[in-house]
Amino acid sequence: xxxxxxxxxxxxxxxxxxxxxxxxxxxxxxxxxxxxxxxxxxxxxxxxxxxxxxxxxxxxxxxxxxxxxxxxxxxxxxxxxxxxxxxxxxxxxxxxxxxxxxxxxxxxxxxxxxxxxxxxxxxxxxxxxxxxxxxxxxxxxxxxxxxxxxxxxxxxxxxxxxxxxxxxxxxxxxxxxxxxxxxxxxxxxxxxxxxxxxxxxxxxxxxxxxxxxxxxxxxxxxxxxxxxxxxxxxxxxxxxxxxxxxxxxxxxx
Numbered sequence: 001x002x003x004x005x006x007x008x009x010x011x012x013x014x015x016x017x018x019x020x021x022x023x024x025x026x027x028x029x030x031x032x033x034x035x036x037x038x039x040x041x042x043x044x045x046x047x048x049x050x051x052x053x054x055x056x057x058x059x060x061x062x063x064x065x066x067x068x069x070x071x072x073x074x075x076x077x078x079x080x081x082x083x084x085x086x087x088x089x090x091x092x093x094x095x096x097x098x099x100x101x102x103x104x105x106x107x108x109x110x111x112x113x114x115x116x117x118x119x120x121x122x123x124x125x126x127x128x129x130x131x132x133x134x135x136x137x138x139x140x141x142x143x144x145x146x147x148x149x150x151x152x153x154x155x156x157x158x159x160x161x162x163x164x165x166x167x168x169x170x171x172x173x174x175x176x177x178x179x180x181x182x183x184x185x186x187x188x189x190x191x192x193x194x195x196x197x198x199x200x201x202x203x204x205x206x207x208x209x210x211x212x213x214x215x216x217x218x219x220x221x222x223x224x225x226x227x228x229x230x231x232x233x234x235x236x237x238x239x240x241x242x243x244x245x246x247x248x249x250x251x252x253x
Contacts, residue, residue, distance in 0.1 A: 031068040091200040143233035163207035
């Protein structure tokens with residue numbers, strides 16, 4: 001995964017051969033079928049953007065992103081991901097089945113070949129880095145920062161939760177709310193942006209108590225309950241200077 005040092009007989013020195021983790025977009029298919037050693041090799045790369053091999057540290061070229069797939073049905077011969085690694089994934093999405101129309105388009109596109117064979121770059125890496133930097137400038141009101149923290153705090157104090165969201169979860173919810181606002185053409189975050197990202201950001205980070213799982217409690221239902229218990233922030237004064245909420249009312253987009 002990370003690479004290996006190979007002895008070069010001509011130079012009488014070891015040469016480092018980089019592994020697949022040095023790709024800017026790394027796809028790990030069915031990650032729960034990888035061995036724990038392979039899974040752990042991703043920890044440093046996903047958290048710090050670097051790799052340590054044979055006492056040497058190599059910096060991964062930005063932008064760096066890991067996409068992993070996991071089959072939720074067949075668990076025979078699999079290795080569940082440890083909590084520390086799950087926490088390093090920004091979000092988790094469940095694709096489910098495609099619609100009839102979507103699957104029909106798949107058949108048409110696959111009739112004469114695989115679409116991935118003709119796949120070309122969409123944007124240069126510099127544009128991706130510029131977008132990441134622009135997202136950080138999306139305005140987040142102080143009340144919404146508190147809202148994010150109270151939601152994550154709610155996962156730590158709920159009776160059905162054995163392990164709640166970490167500080168990394170708070171950062172992820174904060175960043176994804178900014179990104180969701182930017183995707184929707186806004187330079188400020190609304191409470192609905194935070195709500196929209198709660199399930200994909202926190203769903204894979206929580207560990208329920210065994211007795212709660214026996215009662216068929218799900219993380220989705222639990223997060224819905226927690227969000228419902230946290231008071232949604234509202235502007236204190238309608239005539240106050242424009243903040244995220246006021247700007248939405250005065251300049252609808």
